[in-house]
Amino acid sequence: xxxxxxxxxxxxxxxAKILLDPAHRHPLVGQIELARVGVRSLYxxxxxxxxxxxxxxxxxxxxxxxxxxxxxxxxxxxxxARSLILKAIAHSKHVVTANKAVIARYGDEIFTAANEAxxxxxxEAAVAGGIPVIQPLKQALGVNRIRAVxxxxxGTTNYILTRMQREKGDFEAILxxxxxxxxxxxxxxxxxxxxxxxxxxxxxxxxxxxGRIKLSExxxxxxxxxxxxxxxxxxxxxxxxxxxxxxxxxxxxDETSDQALDQLQLRVHPTLVPVSHPLASVNxxxxxxxxxxxxxxxxxxxxxxxxxxxxxxxxxxxxxxxxANLRAGTTPKATxxxxxCSHQHYCKVSPMADIVSRFYVRLLAEDAPGVIGxxxxxxxxxxxxLESIVQxxxxxxxxxIVIVSHEVTEANFQTALDELRDYAEIHSVASVLRVL
Amino acid sequence: xxxxxxxxxxxxxxxAKILLDPAHRHPLVGQIELARVGVRSLYxxxxxxxxxxxxxxxxxxxxxxxxxxxxxxxxxxxxxARSLILKAIAHSKHVVTANKAVIARYGDEIFTAANEAxxxxxxEAAVAGGIPVIQPLKQALGVNRIRAVxxxxxGTTNYILTRMQREKGDFEAILxxxxxxxxxxxxxxxxxxxxxxxxxxxxxxxxxxxGRIKLSExxxxxxxxxxxxxxxxxxxxxxxxxxxxxxxxxxxxDETSDQALDQLQLRVHPTLVPVSHPLASVNxxxxxxxxxxxxxxxxxxxxxxxxxxxxxxxxxxxxxxxxANLRAGTTPKATxxxxxCSHQHYCKVSPMADIVSRFYVRLLAEDAPGVIGxxxxxxxxxxxxLESIVQxxxxxxxxxIVIVSHEVTEANFQTALDELRDYAEIHSVASVLRVL
Numbered sequence: 001x002x003x004x005x006x007x008x009x010x011x012x013x014x015x016a017k018i019l020l021d022p023a024h025r026h027p028l029v030g031q032i033e034l035a036r037v038g039v040r041s042l043y044x045x046x047x048x049x050x051x052x053x054x055x056x057x058x059x060x061x062x063x064x065x066x067x068x069x070x071x072x073x074x075x076x077x078x079x080x081a082r083s084l085i086l087k088a089i090a091h092s093k094h095v096v097t098a099n100k101a102v103i104a105r106y107g108d109e110i111f112t113a114a115n116e117a118x119x120x121x122x123x124e125a126a127v128a129g130g131i132p133v134i135q136p137l138k139q140a141l142g143v144n145r146i147r148a149v150x151x152x153x154x155g156t157t158n159y160i161l162t163r164m165q166r167e168k169g170d171f172e173a174i175l176x177x178x179x180x181x182x183x184x185x186x187x188x189x190x191x192x193x194x195x196x197x198x199x200x201x202x203x204x205x206x207x208x209x210x211g212r213i214k215l216s217e218x219x220x221x222x223x224x225x226x227x228x229x230x231x232x233x234x235x236x237x238x239x240x241x242x243x244x245x246x247x248x249x250x251x252x253x254d255e256t257s258d259q260a261l262d263q264l265q266l267r268v269h270p271t272l273v274p275v276s277h278p279l280a281s282v283n284x285x286x287x288x289x290x291x292x293x294x295x296x297x298x299x300x301x302x303x304x305x306x307x308x309x310x311x312x313x314x315x316x317x318x319x320x321x322x323x324a325n326l327r328a329g330t331t332p333k334a335t336x337x338x339x340x341c342s343h344q345h346y347c348k349v350s351p352m353a354d355i356v357s358r359f360y361v362r363l364l365a366e367d368a369p370g371v372i373g374x375x376x377x378x379x380x381x382x383x384x385x386l387e388s389i390v391q392x393x394x395x396x397x398x399x400x401i402v403i404v405s406h407e408v409t410e411a412n413f414q415t416a417l418d419e420l421r422d423y424a425e426i427h428s429v430a431s432v433l434r435v436l
Numbered sequence: 437x438x439x440x441x442x443x444x445x446x447x448x449x450x451x452a453k454i455l456l457d458p459a460h461r462h463p464l465v466g467q468i469e470l471a472r473v474g475v476r477s478l479y480x481x482x483x484x485x486x487x488x489x490x491x492x493x494x495x496x497x498x499x500x501x502x503x504x505x506x507x508x509x510x511x512x513x514x515x516x517a518r519s520l521i522l523k524a525i526a527h528s529k530h531v532v533t534a535n536k537a538v539i540a541r542y543g544d545e546i547f548t549a550a551n552e553a554x555x556x557x558x559x560e561a562a563v564a565g566g567i568p569v570i571q572p573l574k575q576a577l578g579v580n581r582i583r584a585v586x587x588x589x590x591g592t593t594n595y596i597l598t599r600m601q602r603e604k605g606d607f608e609a610i611l612x613x614x615x616x617x618x619x620x621x622x623x624x625x626x627x628x629x630x631x632x633x634x635x636x637x638x639x640x641x642x643x644x645x646x647g648r649i650k651l652s653e654x655x656x657x658x659x660x661x662x663x664x665x666x667x668x669x670x671x672x673x674x675x676x677x678x679x680x681x682x683x684x685x686x687x688x689x690d691e692t693s694d695q696a697l698d699q700l701q702l703r704v705h706p707t708l709v710p711v712s713h714p715l716a717s718v719n720x721x722x723x724x725x726x727x728x729x730x731x732x733x734x735x736x737x738x739x740x741x742x743x744x745x746x747x748x749x750x751x752x753x754x755x756x757x758x759x760a761n762l763r764a765g766t767t768p769k770a771t772x773x774x775x776x777c778s779h780q781h782y783c784k785v786s787p788m789a790d791i792v793s794r795f796y797v798r799l800l801a802e803d804a805p806g807v808i809g810x811x812x813x814x815x816x817x818x819x820x821x822l823e824s825i826v827q828x829x830x831x832x833x834x835x836x837i838v839i840v841s842h843e844v845t846e847a848n849f850q851t852a853l854d855e856l857r858d859y860a861e862i863h864s865v866a867s868v869l870r871v872l
Contacts, residue, residue, distance in 0.1 A: 014731060018579060026578035026646075028773055124576065130732040132576030139760075140560065140568030140753040142462035143454055210462075278738060281717050295450060295745025296566040300738040302714060309731025317576040321774065324575075328764060328771040336764040337464055338757065 001323045002035040004062035004093075006084060007075035008046060011098050011125065012037070014312025015072060016048045019319075028323050029316065038062045063088040069332065070322055072315060073097040074125075082106050089113045089121070092332070096318040098125035098311055104199035104215050107206065111341040118333035120325075120340060122318035127200045128153055128287045130310025131303040132317065137207045137291070139338050144293030146208040148248040150436075153200045155285035155305040156184045156191035157223050157243040161231075161270075162283040165240060170228050183285065193222035194268040197245040204289070205247035205266055211347035213266065219352045221269040230362060230431050233392055233402050237360075239272035240280045241433065246271075250350045263348045265355055272360050272435040353411040358387070358435035360404050361417070364427040367399040371425050375403065378423075382416035384408045398427055404435065437759045438471040440498035440529075442520055443511035444482060447534050447561065448473070450748025451508060452484045455755075464759050465752065474498045499524040505768065506758055508751060509533040510561075518542050525549045525557070528768070532754040534561035534747055540635035540651050543642065547777040554769035556761075556776060558754035563636045564589055564723045566746025567739040568753065573643040573727070575774050580729030582644040584684040586872075589636045591721035591741040592620045592627035593659050593679040597667075597706075598719040601676060606664050619721065629658035630704040633681040640725070641683035641702055647783035649702065655788045657705040666798060666867050669828055669838050673796075675708035676716045677869065682707075686786045699784045701791055708796050708871040789847035794823070794871035796840050797853070800863040803835040807861050811839065814859075818852035820844045834863055840871065 003019070005012055016037065022030035037050050038059035056062065063071055063084050071088035073095060075081050082102050086109070088095050095114070097103065103110065103126055114121045124134045128151070137149075152158050156178065163174045175192065178184040190196045198220040202213040223243050234241050248265040273280045278300050282288040287305030292298050304310040325336050334340045365371045372389050379386055385406040393400035405413065420426050439455070441448055452473065458466035473486050474495035492498065499507055499520050507524035509531060511517050518538050522545070524531050531550070533539065539546065539562050550557045560570045564587070573585075588594050592614065599610045611628065614620040626632045634656040638649040659679050670677050684701040709716045714736050718724040723741030728734050740746040761772050770776045801807045808825050815822055821842040829836035841849065856862050 018731065024581045026774075027778065029579055131735055132572040135576050136568040136572065139757055140571050140750070143465055143752040143756055144749055145460045278717075281714075293749070295454065296749035297740045297743075297746055299567055299740075301735070302738065303735035304733045307733075310733055313580055313729075313732035314576070316579040320579055321575055324772050324774040325764065327773065328761065336760050338462075338760040342463065 001031065001069045001326065002033050002067055003319065004036045004038065004065060004068040004071045005034060006038045006059055006062060006071060006073045008037055008039045008050070009074070009076070010308045011074040011311045011315065013046060013048045014308035015074060015315045016050060018312055018316045020048070026320055028320055032319050032323055035068060036062050036065065059084055060087065063093065064091050068093055069326070070094045070096060070319065072319070073099055074315065078102055078105065085110055086113055089117050089119050092117060092119065094120045094122070094322055096122045096315055096322070098315055100126040100196070100199040100203060104202045107203070108212055112344070114334070115341060120322060120334045122322065122339065123203065124318050125311050125314035127203050128289060128301070129303070129305045129307060130313045131287060131289065131301045131305065132314070133204070133289050133301050134207060135317070135321070136301070137204065141291055141293060141296065141299065142338070144296045146249070146291065146293045148246065148292045149201070149204050149208045149289060150279065151201065151204065151245045151287065151289040152242055152279055152282050153245050153287050153289065153305060154191055154197040154243060155287060156188065158282065158287070159183050159285045160192070161223060161226065161241055161243065164226070164228055165231050165235070168228050168232065171224060171226060192224055194220040194243065197243060197268045201245035201247050201266060201268060205264060205347065208247060208291070209249065209264060209347055210343045211345050212343065213347055214349070217266060217349040219267040219269070223270050225431060226270050227431065230433065233362065234272050234360065237404065238275055239435070240275060241270055242273050242279060243268065244271040244273070244279070244436065263350055266349050267352065267355070270433055272433055274436065277436065353409065355410045356407050357410070358405055358407055359413050360402065360433045360435050361429060362400065362402050362431045363429045364395060364398045365401055366425040367394060367397055368425065371399065372401070374423065374425065375401070375420065378420055379405070379416050382412045384413055384416050437467065437505045437762065438469050438503055439755065440472045440474065440501060440504040440507045441470060442474045442495055442498060442507060442509045444473055444475045444486070445510070445512070446744045447510040447747045447751065449482060449484045450744035451510060451751045452486060454748055454752045456484070462756055464756055468755050468759055471504060472498050472501065495520055496523065499529065500527050504529055505762070506530045506532060506755065508755070509535055510751065514538055514541065521546055522549055525553050525555050528553060528555065530556045530558070530758055532558045532751055532758070534751055536562040536632070536635040536639060540638045543639070544648055548780070550770070551777060556758060556770045558758065558775070559639065560754050561747050561750035563639050564725060564737070565739070565741045565743060566749045567723060567725065567737045567741065568750070569640070569725050569737050570643060571753070571757070572737070573640065577727055577729060577732065577735065578774070580732045582685070582727065582729040584682065584728045585637070585640050585644045585725060586715065587637065587640065587681045587723065587725040588678055588715055588718050589681050589723050589725065589741060590627055590633040590679060591723060592624065594718065594723070595619050595721045596628070597659060597662065597677055597679065600662070600664055601667050601671070604664050604668065607660060607662060628660055630656040630679065633679060633704045637681035637683050637702060637704060641700060641783065644683060644727070645685065645700060645783055646779045647781050648779065649783055650785070653702060653785040655703040655705070659706050661867060662706050663867065666869065669798065670708050670796065673840065674711055675871070676711060677706055678709050678715060679704065680707040680709070680715070680872065699786055702785050703788065703791070706869055708869055710872065713872065789845065791846045792843050793846070794841055794843055795849050796838070796869045796871050797865060798836065798838050798867045799856070799865045800831060800834045801837055802861040803830060803833055804861065807835065808837070810859065810861065811837070811856065814856055815841070815852050818848045820849055820852050
């Protein structure tokens with residue numbers, strides 16, 4: 001099997017290193033030939049030695065090369081990655097990609113083209129780096145009725161939140177330090193605003209629930225507003241704060257229908273997670289994905305969510321899978337239904353207003369009698385049942401009050417909160433977070 | 437694909453329930469037909485309704501039935517399970533089994549027969565119930581050079597150790613309660629003596645390191661000697677005690693050779709695990725397997741290690757995989773090298789005497805000056821370097837001393853310990869445990 005690699009950055013170099021050094025790995029790895037490598041500059045110093053005649057800056061020539069069987073796209077970015085993937089498919093090449101941004105936005109176009117051409121598009125490396133999660137979702141867990149996929153799938157934000165918790169530090173300072181150390185990008189928005197996690201949960205949801213996802217329907221809220229105070233109060237209440245990406249089936253299965261009720265919740269937001277929950281102890285840059293299904297129950301996958309080695313391991317595992325399947329099949333066409341994309345309809349996504357969850361609110365109010373009663377009355381009027389209202393601290397003449405609700409719809413909760421904001425006794429609603 | 441099921445106990449019933457109710461699962465599940473079911477008694481009441489004409493007590497007739505494509509063996513026990521699996525293979529039927537005892541003992545015979553016949557033998561359900569770990573080891577992680585597989589793979593002992601820790605209770609009382617509650621068998625030996633975990637780590641090691649394993653070479657020590665006192669002292673030192681099953685490559689990769697240096701450590705024993713380690717927070721009946729490889733780093737799989745639903749999920753995932761591969765292939769013969777067994781040689785296993793690890797020892801000694809010095813001198817003479825010697829408690833006139841060593845060979849440590857046992861000041865060596 002001859003492979004054309006597009007990109008020789010971190011993931012590309014890691015992929016080349018594995019392919020060029022197959023000893024002590026699965027014997028099939030030795031039969032995967034790194035035939036051509038497309039790069040932006042031929043003369044850049046690199047951590048892996050590729051002979052000059054395999055290197056080219058003409059990426060188009062790789063995706064149309066008749067001697068290439070599989071194209072590995074590890075360039076990142078939307079264009080020209082998307083166009084090159086589509087051209088590779090048009091030239092009957094199977095595709096392996098680590099590009100979550102392209103798949104989350106153009107998966108529809110790409111998988112439609114792939115299905116028509118009888119081509120596999122593999123993406124283990126696009127979500128959660130070295131953790132095998134795409135393949136188990138497609139295969140081992142596919143016999144289950146999946147209820148939910150809940151993940152810590154952005155390493156940068158998990159690193160920042162973990163440090164905020166350990167050091168009792170504030171977001172801005174720790175973000176700056178993470179940038180200095182290379183754990184966060186100069187422009188950190190994709191990570192800290194939850195956009196990267198949204199891309200990834202859209203991909204996981206599509207596989208778990210067997211339908212396509214419009215990325216614009218994934219609710220996404222980042223961690224910029226999480227403060228050291230919230231983390232400390234959460235800890236007192238028995239929680240840690242994690243940026244969770246959640247895809248959850250809304251409502252029960254319709255037993256009278258063959259079709260799954262594809263009504264999903266899709267959301268990324270900082271969340272109070274009980275300390276005893278399996279995701280609570282996932283710290284630093286590690287990722288983890290908890291999958292709940294019937295009858296398997298809860299299964300969790302944990303590991304490194306990024307980095308050269310882990311992501312390259314995922315890329316080459318897709319190549320291994322392709323090599324095994326192409327050898328087993330009669331034609332180079334995609335025929336294994338577990339590797340191909342099997343759905344074309346779109347999942348229905350519930351609006352956030354309808355989502356039921358628990359809330360944590362921290363607010364600053366007058367330190368005066370009757371305030372807590374007034375808060376309770378307002379929430380009660382909007383059918384928000386509370387688990388606790390606690391005056392937890394004081395800032396000069398202001399009382400700091402932390403409220404935890406029982407389950408309530410987002411709409412009712414936000415209406416109550418809007419009303420509270422107008423009360424003369426309420427100085428500010430400092431944070432609003434959801435509780436798992 | 438027509439399936440013959442051998443056994444309709446817990447796992448068999450769970451398997452039948454999934455196959456008879458395919459809605460909202462992977463569409464291929466609906467194309468797997470539960471054609472025949474072999475049971476011991478036709479008239480036993482069951483939790484799943486199977487029409488009478490599919491049931492038979494003649495199990496031989498199923499494994500030789502020319503209309504059956506795949507035999508699922510979920511009877512348990514060594515015989516007739518082993519013979520029926522071999523007969524199914526002889527009749528060109530693919531096999532799915534949940535039987536770790538048969539695979540750990542007769543895997544050699546079974547896989548040799550399967551390879552000759554061009555038959556797949558699938559065993560996702562044999563280890564760690566619903567957790568997909570066999571398939572990731574065969575596929576996604578196969579591109580790595582695996583360094584170690586470390587697992588909590590026996591739910592009963594993990595349940596007992598977790599309760600001992602929470603309740604500060606002793607082994608015998610909690611075992612009795614676990615038996616009453618159905619978490620431990622009337623004869624608990626296979627679980628509490630580490631034999632079940634030994635079966636499972638032999639299977640995992642075989643897949644991770646690509647060689648066969650002689651079960652007799654797996655060192656196995658159970659949890660009967662773990663006391664509430666040890667758990668409490670371990671906690672003070674920053675550890676929890678877990679029954680770990682460990683398969684670890686001993687020594688470095690030989691870069692000059694194509695062959696992996698198949699020198700392995702294979703051992704099951706109670707172990708002090710640092711509280712910050714990913715396996716430390718795996719509690720109750722849950723299982724987890726930590727896989728370390730190059731370049732992926734550490735990946736962990738967590739979930740329910742037993743039970744009807746999880747184990748049935750694993751059985752049917754193998755069926756799904758078979759259905760997809762048989763449909764993709766040209767012949768009903770096994771052709772996908774990732775699903776077939778690819779090795780025939782045996783791994784070399786290091787004798788325990790050569791294993792290097794850290795030790796925890798608790799002993800009772802005279803409460804007299806000079807004892808600690810004498811202990812230190814004895815260990816030093818045998819080149820055992822100590823991290824700490826602490827007099828941690830007192831029993832009448834005896835001092836209770838806890839010693840933690842640095843890394844040392846098992847042989848040196850045991851020699852020192854044997855010498856200590858003869859000292860007049862040493863009343864008894866109460867516990868010896870290894871430290872991760």
